[in-house]
Amino acid sequence: MVRTYTLLAWTWLRAGAQYPLSMALLTIGTFVVSALDLIAIWIIFEHTGTLGGFTLPEVMFLYGTAMVSFSLADLLFGNVDKLSAHVRAGTFDSMLIRPVSPFVQMAVDRFAVQRLGKLVQAVVVLVIALPQLDVPSSRVWMVPVMVFCGTVIFTAVFTLGGALQFLLTDAPEVANAFTYGGSALTQYPLSVYGTDLVRGVTFVLPLAFVNWQPGLFVLGHEDPFGLPYWLRFAAPLAALLLGAISALAWRAGLRRYRSTGS
Amino acid sequence: MIEVHQAGRSFTISRRTGLLRRERRVVHAVRDLSFTVEAGEFVGYLGPNGAGKSTTIKMLTGILAPTSGHIQVAGLDPTKHRTALARRIGVVFGQRTTLWWDLPLRDSFELIRHLYKVDRVKHRERLDQLTEVLGLGEFMRTPVRQLSLGQRMRGDITAALLHDPAVLVLDEPTIGLDVVSKAAMRGFLRDLNAEQGTTVLLTTHDLGDIERLCRRVMVIDHGRLTFDGTVDALRATAPEESSIEDVVTRLYTAAEK
Ligand SMILES: Nc1ncnc2c1ncn2[C@@H]1O[C@H](COP(=O)(O)OP(=O)(O)OP(=O)(O)O)[C@@H](O)[C@H]1O
Ligand SMILES: [Mg+2]
Numbered sequence: 001m002v003r004t005y006t007l008l009a010w011t012w013l014r015a016g017a018q019y020p021l022s023m024a025l026l027t028i029g030t031f032v033v034s035a036l037d038l039i040a041i042w043i044i045f046e047h048t049g050t051l052g053g054f055t056l057p058e059v060m061f062l063y064g065t066a067m068v069s070f071s072l073a074d075l076l077f078g079n080v081d082k083l084s085a086h087v088r089a090g091t092f093d094s095m096l097i098r099p100v101s102p103f104v105q106m107a108v109d110r111f112a113v114q115r116l117g118k119l120v121q122a123v124v125v126l127v128i129a130l131p132q133l134d135v136p137s138s139r140v141w142m143v144p145v146m147v148f149c150g151t152v153i154f155t156a157v158f159t160l161g162g163a164l165q166f167l168l169t170d171a172p173e174v175a176n177a178f179t180y181g182g183s184a185l186t187q188y189p190l191s192v193y194g195t196d197l198v199r200g201v202t203f204v205l206p207l208a209f210v211n212w213q214p215g216l217f218v219l220g221h222e223d224p225f226g227l228p229y230w231l232r233f234a235a236p237l238a239a240l241l242l243g244a245i246s247a248l249a250w251r252a253g254l255r256r257y258r259s260t261g262s
Numbered sequence: 263m264i265e266v267h268q269a270g271r272s273f274t275i276s277r278r279t280g281l282l283r284r285e286r287r288v289v290h291a292v293r294d295l296s297f298t299v300e301a302g303e304f305v306g307y308l309g310p311n312g313a314g315k316s317t318t319i320k321m322l323t324g325i326l327a328p329t330s331g332h333i334q335v336a337g338l339d340p341t342k343h344r345t346a347l348a349r350r351i352g353v354v355f356g357q358r359t360t361l362w363w364d365l366p367l368r369d370s371f372e373l374i375r376h377l378y379k380v381d382r383v384k385h386r387e388r389l390d391q392l393t394e395v396l397g398l399g400e401f402m403r404t405p406v407r408q409l410s411l412g413q414r415m416r417g418d419i420t421a422a423l424l425h426d427p428a429v430l431v432l433d434e435p436t437i438g439l440d441v442v443s444k445a446a447m448r449g450f451l452r453d454l455n456a457e458q459g460t461t462v463l464l465t466t467h468d469l470g471d472i473e474r475l476c477r478r479v480m481v482i483d484h485g486r487l488t489f490d491g492t493v494d495a496l497r498a499t500a501p502e503e504s505s506i507e508d509v510v511t512r513l514y515t516a517a518e519k
Contacts, residue, residue, distance in 0.1 A: 099348035
């Protein structure tokens with residue numbers, strides 16, 4: 001599976017390399033566009049010292065980890081929520097006649113370097129934020145763990161979005177609202193939102209485990225919502241559960257696939 | 263090679279009739295379909311528009327799961343073992359390419375080599391052979407979207423045969439081809455069947471395909487098989503000296519009544 005993915009990604013990259021200039025411009029473009037997020041955060045801090053009880057480096061840390069996770073998931077699997085477009089164009093039928101899982105084929109479809117722009121930006125933010133935080137080594141181990149779990153959680157959200165489109169071929173926007181809404185939500189400390197929303201993203205769609213709960217641990221920050229302390233270590237569990245649910249949903253959707261009439 | 267046992271496929275269609283009211287309707291695209299195709303046969307699959315031909319092909323290839331009955335192709339259940347079956351079956355949809363729109367043919371074929379894990383040397387040999395027979399050489403660097411219909415179709419056939427499948431199913435492979443290309447395509451398919459023993463099942467609206475290629479014909483209408491036999495037996499269903507068009511027209515309209 002990994003081998004197939006790499007081989008296919010390589011073929012797409014080579015095909016894209018025929019247009020090096022447009023490739024470079026697009027990569028820089030995505031980098032700049034995602035940097036605007038950060039400028040928004042800086043503007044907020046022009047007027048206040050803290051946001052939802054967090055300092056600028058802390059907010060940058062939360063933003064950076066969430067965006068590294070999101071852009072990794074988007075880079076590797078973000079395409080799977082384009083299902084309804086593939087169904088309508090008939091390309092999904094073509095994927096089903098190949099001896100490789102359609103999930104992998106969709107994920108790698110048109111694999112391009114410009115997807116790296118966002119990842120690079122997020123890594124830069126994280127690299128700037130971390131040294132300013134003086135995280136003790138007893139807590140810093142959580143950083144790679146949370147990035148990994150976050151990537152799994154976002155991948156699962158993309159997969160759920162794709163699976164949903166097996167049923168609602170006419171409403172792909174619903175699924176997109178899910179994924180991109182989810183990424184926007186995690187860009188700020190959850191303390192800026194209401195209690196109900198935070199409960200929702202903790203216990204229903206566990207986006208709080210992308211950066212918020214494990215981030216509280218890394219930053220040694222108390223939970224403004226007073227939720228149990230052990231939740232800070234629950235990211236792997238949340239990732240595993242959501243991953244399993246999304247895999248089941250995808251398979252159930254695939255069984256219900258009905259192709260098109262022509 | 264292909265065994266279809268009382269297979270059926272229905273689609274539930276829900277249609278908005280009012281602001282909130284929805285009406286559900288069930289379309290039986292294929293019902294109670296049974297037939298067997300032996301290895302090495304060349305079978306034509308006929309039927310009027312909407313008869314259920316494409317639906318049958320999609321069930322044979324594992325794209326659609328049948329809603330009733332069961333199917334075996336090359337000894338495998340297409341729904342359960344879709345990916346394993348993909349290695350033994352070649353599929354061509356005349357209406358739509360299975361190649362990658364933006365990739366040059368050469369890259370598409372390279373992708374296929376990776377997907378099917380075909381040995382590099384074998385792949386090279388087969389590709390050279392197919393490009394020569396189908397005259398694709400000069401288009402290898404052209405992106406698929408820039409190919410004409412006939413060129414694209416040859417690309418699709420090549421793609422379907424690169425992994426040396428035992429069965430080839432084609433849904434309207436001669437649609438939109440000019441007289442010369444059509445003859446070339448038919449010659450190629452006939453040789454493939456005769457020399458390599460590849461089992462071929464093709465749907466078509468062009469009765470010339472049936473007359474020139476197929477020993478056996480199956481006719482489907484409203485999702486049911488209405489005829490299965492040799493081309494001569496098909497002719498014998500109508501008064502003597504009717505053209506094949508008349509024979510088929512009789513068959514299609516008889517089911518209407
Ligand atoms: N995905 C689908 N959803 C709903 N109905 C479908 C779907 N696919 C096929 N049908 C219906 O099933 C019936 C058979 O369609 P099919 O495409 O198999 O016909 P066909 O014999 O290939 O026709 P044609 O010669 O026009 O290609 C049609 O009535 C069609 O409307
Ligand atoms: Mg059809």
